[in-house]
Amino acid sequence: MSDISSFEITNKWPATNPDIIQLYSLPTPNGIKVSAMLEETGLAYEAHKVDFSADDQHSPEFESLNPNGKIPAILDPDGPDGKPLGLFESGAILQYLAEKSGKLLSTDPAIKYKTLQWLHFQIGGVGPMFGQFGHFYKFARDSCDHPYPVSRYKNEVLRLLDVMEDHLGKNQWMNGDDYSIADLSIWPWYRTLGGFYEATNELELQDYESINRWFDLCSERPASKKAINIPPRE
Numbered sequence: 001m002s003d004i005s006s007f008e009i010t011n012k013w014p015a016t017n018p019d020i021i022q023l024y025s026l027p028t029p030n031g032i033k034v035s036a037m038l039e040e041t042g043l044a045y046e047a048h049k050v051d052f053s054a055d056d057q058h059s060p061e062f063e064s065l066n067p068n069g070k071i072p073a074i075l076d077p078d079g080p081d082g083k084p085l086g087l088f089e090s091g092a093i094l095q096y097l098a099e100k101s102g103k104l105l106s107t108d109p110a111i112k113y114k115t116l117q118w119l120h121f122q123i124g125g126v127g128p129m130f131g132q133f134g135h136f137y138k139f140a141r142d143s144c145d146h147p148y149p150v151s152r153y154k155n156e157v158l159r160l161l162d163v164m165e166d167h168l169g170k171n172q173w174m175n176g177d178d179y180s181i182a183d184l185s186i187w188p189w190y191r192t193l194g195g196f197y198e199a200t201n202e203l204e205l206q207d208y209e210s211i212n213r214w215f216d217l218c219s220e221r222p223a224s225k226k227a228i229n230i231p232p233r234e
């Protein structure tokens with residue numbers, strides 16, 4: 001096992017057990033993805049809270065691991081060739097943890113690429129569009145009185161939900177037959193629309209029967225239930 005003490009991030013968030021994966025996160029939609037994945041895989045890890053109210057994500061220690069200043073990030077002391085590996089971008093982290101553990105990403109090439117296709121649909125579409133919708137719908141109301149941003153992002157959210165509704169009407173899970181990192185990555189974002197953004201009525205989420213069937217299955221997983229509080233906010 002390698003030594004992670006040379007990673008500057010460990011100065012601000014010291015590892016209690018430096019031999020296990022270090023997670024730097026907060027239970028936001030992108031953060032929950034990685035804590036859910038760590039819970040699903042059973043890999044040993046230690047979670048550190050990156051406090052947005054203290055602007056921790058822009059501290060020099062955090063940015064030494066992720067120069068983009070966003071959670072989640074991990075530091076695996078036992079990375080490729082037994083050397084430590086720091087990683088940011090939740091999609092890359094999910095793929096890394098799936099390949100490391102052999103879980104939630106099929107080794108059958110056709111299923112694997114279908115899974116990655118929907119994972120990238122989340123990273124490039126669902127995350128940014130849902131996030132911008134939430135920003136203008138809930139948080140920027142007092143600083144932006146023009147209707148265009150909400151209508152622009154609301155329409156894009158509805159379009160993406162229609163794509164998912166159609167797909168999940170024909171498939172049990174995003175990749176077809178199995179729960180995978182594609183479902184795991186989209187689920188916390190759908191959760192946020194009706195939860196943190198309080199947009200159930202605005203988006204008429206109750207009408208998405210297939211998405212809601214799928215969402216309930218995702219939410220009931222023991223790993224999902226734990227992940228929504230990792231690391232604890234308080």
Ligand SMILES: N[C@@H](CCC(=O)N[C@@H](CS)C(=O)NCC(=O)O)C(=O)O
Pocket residue numbers: 028029030031052057069070071072088089090091123127
């Ligand atoms: N594409 C990135 C997005 C990460 C991201 O936007 N994280 C948000 C929380 S959900 C964040 O750290 N926000 C803090 C900030 O922007 O200052 C990923 O998937 O990891």
